[in-house]
Amino acid sequence: MPTRNAHQHGSSREIRFLRVLDDRYPRNARVREHLTQSGAGSVHVVDASTGPRVLRLVNDSLLAAKPPRRHGVVFLAEQATAYAPFAWLAARASGSPLVVDGFIGLHETRILDWKKHPESSLAAKVYFVSDWLAARLADLYLTDTEIRAQRIRGFTTSRTDVMSLPVGAPSWARSLPRRTHESGKLRILYYGNFIPLHGVSLLLRAVAQASSAVSVELTLIGPKKPRGPYQELADQLGLFSNLRWLDPVAEDALIDQIAEHDVVAGVFGDSLKAQSVIANKTWQGLAAGRPVLTQRSQALEEIAPIVGEQLIVTEPGSVDDLADRIVDLARRGELPNNPSAAADLEMYVQHRFEALGKWIRDH
Numbered sequence: 001m002p003t004r005n006a007h008q009h010g011s012s013r014e015i016r017f018l019r020v021l022d023d024r025y026p027r028n029a030r031v032r033e034h035l036t037q038s039g040a041g042s043v044h045v046v047d048a049s050t051g052p053r054v055l056r057l058v059n060d061s062l063l064a065a066k067p068p069r070r071h072g073v074v075f076l077a078e079q080a081t082a083y084a085p086f087a088w089l090a091a092r093a094s095g096s097p098l099v100v101d102g103f104i105g106l107h108e109t110r111i112l113d114w115k116k117h118p119e120s121s122l123a124a125k126v127y128f129v130s131d132w133l134a135a136r137l138a139d140l141y142l143t144d145t146e147i148r149a150q151r152i153r154g155f156t157t158s159r160t161d162v163m164s165l166p167v168g169a170p171s172w173a174r175s176l177p178r179r180t181h182e183s184g185k186l187r188i189l190y191y192g193n194f195i196p197l198h199g200v201s202l203l204l205r206a207v208a209q210a211s212s213a214v215s216v217e218l219t220l221i222g223p224k225k226p227r228g229p230y231q232e233l234a235d236q237l238g239l240f241s242n243l244r245w246l247d248p249v250a251e252d253a254l255i256d257q258i259a260e261h262d263v264v265a266g267v268f269g270d271s272l273k274a275q276s277v278i279a280n281k282t283w284q285g286l287a288a289g290r291p292v293l294t295q296r297s298q299a300l301e302e303i304a305p306i307v308g309e310q311l312i313v314t315e316p317g318s319v320d321d322l323a324d325r326i327v328d329l330a331r332r333g334e335l336p337n338n339p340s341a342a343a344d345l346e347m348y349v350q351h352r353f354e355a356l357g358k359w360i361r362d363h
Contacts, residue, residue, distance in 0.1 A: 013040070013041035013042070013072055013073065014041060014042055014044055014068040014072035014073070015035055015040060015041045015042065015043045015044070015068075015072065015073040015075055015360070016044050016046065016068035016072060016073065016074055016075065016090075017032065017043065017044065017045045017046060017075045017077055018046050018060075018074065018075065018076050018077060018080065018083065018087050018090070019046070019048050019060055019076060019077050019079075019080035019083050019087075020045050020046065020047055020048055020077045021048045021077070021079060021080075023045055023047075025078070026167070026170050026251070026280065027078055027101070027103055027167060028077055028078060028101075030168065030170070030353075031075075031101070031165070031353075031356070032045070034353045034356070034357060035356075035357060035360065038353075038354070038357035038361075039357075039361070040073075040357045040360045040361055041072070041073065041360070044068070048060060048080075060083060060086075061083065061086045068090075068094055068096060072094060072096045073096055073097055073099060073360055073363075074087050074090050074091040074094075074096050074097070074098045074099070075099045075101070076098070076099065076100045076101065076134070076138075077101055078101045078102075078103040078104050079103075079104045080101075081100065081102060081105060081106055081130050081131050081133075081134035082106060082130045082134075084098075084100055084130070084133055084134035084137050084138070085133065085137065087100070087137075088137040088138075091139075097139040097140065097360075097363045098137065098138050098139050098140075099138065099139065099140045099141075099142065099360070100134050100135070100137070100138035100140070100141050100142065101142045101165075102131070102134060102135060102138075102141055102142060102143050102152070103142065103143060103144050103165075105127075105131045106127040106130050106131055107124065107127040107128040107130070107131050108131075108271075108272060108273045109273065110123075110127055111123075111124045111127055111128075112271050112272050112273055113195070113196050113197050113269070113271040113272075113273045113274070114195070114196055115196070132155060135152055135155065135156045135160065135162075136155075136156055136157055136160060138156075138160050139159070139160065139161065139363065140160070140161045140162075140163060140356075140359055140360075140363075141156065141160055141161070141162045141163070142162075142163055142164075142165045142356070143162070143163075143164055143165070144164065144165060144166060144167050144277060144278065145164055145166070145276060145277060145278055145299040145302060146164045146299075146302055147276050147298045147299050147301075148164070148276045148277070148299070149162050149163065149164040151276070161359065163352075163355060163356060163359065164352065165352055165353065165356055166278070166283075166302070166348070166349045166352055167278060167279075167280055167283050167349075168283055168345070168346065168349035169283040169284050169286070169287035169288075169342070169345065169346070169349075170251070170252075170284070172251070172252040172254070172255050173254075173255060173258075173283070173284040173285075173287040173288045173342075174255065174287070174288065174342070175287070175288065175289045175339070175342045176255070176258065176259050176288050176289045176290065177289075178289070178335075178337055179259070179261075179262055179290075179335075181262055181332070181333075181334065181335050183330075183331060183332070183333055184214050184215060184330055184331060185214065185215040185216075185217075185330060186214065186215070186216050186217070186262050186263060186326060186329055186330035187217045187218075187219070187260070187261040187262045187263070188207070188216065188217070188218045188219070188261060188262070188263045188264075188265055188293070188326070189218075189219050189221070189257055189258060189260075189261035189263070189264050189265065189285075190203065190218065190219065190220045190221065190222075190265040191220075191221035191222060191248075191254060191257070191281060192221075192222055192279075192281065193222055193223060193226060194222050194223070194226040194227050194230060195226075195269075196269050196271060197267055197269040197271065197273055197274050197277070197279070198267050198268065198269060198279075199267060199268030199269040199270065199274065199295070200220070200230050200268075201230065201233060202268040202317070202319055202322065203218070203265055203268055203322070204218075204230060204233055204234055204237060204239065205233075205237065205319045205323075206319050206322035206323040206326060207239065207242060207243075207323075207326065208237040208238065208239055208242075209319060209320070209323035210323040210324075210326040210327050210330070211239070211242055213327050213330075214326070214327050214330035214331060215330070216242055216326060216330065217242060217243075217244065218239075218242055218243050218244070218265075219243075219244045219246060219257070219261065220243065220244070220245050220246070221246045221247070221248060221249060221254075221257065222247075222248060223247070223248055224247065227245065231245065254284065255288060258284070258285060258288045258290055259288075261290065262290070262291070262329070262335055263285075263290060263291050263292070263293050263312075263329060263335070264281055264282075264284070264285030264288075264290050264291070264292045264293070265281070265292075265293055265294070266279055266281060266282045266285070266292050266293060266294020266295070267279050267281075267282070267294055267295060268294070268295050268314075268316075268317075268322065270316065270317055274295070274297070274316075275297045275298060275299065275316070276297065276298065276299050277297075277299055278299050278300060278302070278303065279294075282294055282300075282311075283345070286303075286307050286310055286311065286341055286342070286345060287341070287342040287345055287346070288342070289310075289337060289339075289341070289342065290310075291309075291310050291311075291312055291329070291335050291336050291337070292310065292311055292312065293312045293314070293322075293325060293326070293329070294311070294312070294313060294314070295313060295314050295315070295316045295317075295322075296313040296314065296315060296316060297313075297316070300313065303345065303348070306341065306344045306345055306348060307338050307341045307344075307345065308336070308338050308341075309336035309338070310336045310337060310338045310341055312325060312329070312336065
């Protein structure tokens with residue numbers, strides 16, 4: 001069985017993580033590290049199975065069905081709400097609470113964001129029920145922003161606690177020195193998987209529009225296959241000399257790329273998810289000391305007072321507004337910077353993580 005001891009701690013209580021796709025994934029790694037360091041218990045990781053889909057489902061279900069030591073904690077990792085019934089059985093078999101990280105819901109990601117199936121389809125209904133059931137079976141359900149937590153509380157039972165656990169920035173996203181900015185020019189950095197959430201098409205159109213007034217260079221870092229349609233759009237827009245396409249780099253190497261640019265691009269998608277999340281790149285860019293240019297959302301209201309003018313928001317779906325902001329930034333003599341933003345953001349995130357550790361110790 002692919003169970004391994006990811007972190008050790010003196011506590012005898014076992015926190016058993018199920019369905020972990022990648023233990024280096026920032027969200028998962030930070031949660032496990034905090035629980036270990038806070039003394040909540042010893043953390044054990046059950047790797048997700050590989051192979052054909054049906055065999056993965058059967059094998060992972062069997063792994064989930066084995067409970068931790070009595071009075072431990074069963075923790076269902078992000079991206080795994082479909083396995084909540086099996087995790088619930090494992091938790092009840094050992095008298096343990098079930099924690100579900102609903103950071104990535106199946107319905108909002110595959111249907112509302114990716115639009116892989118029509119909202120009226122059977123697949124959409126299955127994904128919705130899967131997410132709904134995960135929230136109702138959990139003793140503690142985690143999400144990443146307060147606006148999402150409020151929505152989830154509307155369809156859980158009174159026995160389920162819902163907690164917002166922010167993504168935050170990893171340790172590599174350290175504060176960078178101010179970058180010398182040449183008036184009339186702007187270097188923008190995008191990195192990601194070219195998913196609908198990011199709204200890359202809108203960003204490209206805004207860069208094309210802004211380029212008629214100022215000099216704009218946009219670097220896009222991400223895998224080759226999904227960026228194909230965006231390269232075609234960029235050619236249609238005449239963005240031959242404005243863009244630089246790079247393959248993915250190691251996560252901790254992103255700091256070098258951020259250091260070379262004036263602004264980090266956030267998200268510009270039109271889905272419900274785009275309005276309710278604070279993307280990894282937003283946290284990372286702000287912590288590194290760079291302005292982050294992203295669309296306005298209710299989710300951002302959580303951190304806007306902390307970072308001030310370093311967070312630059314545009315009207316959702318507006319190419320004109322985004323282009324105007326790019327032109328304004330390019331013409332500024334000095335770009336917005338908040339020297340205390342990194343420390344203040346980390347303090348905010350740490351406070352929420354302490355609440356998670358306390359909940360687990362109390363249950």
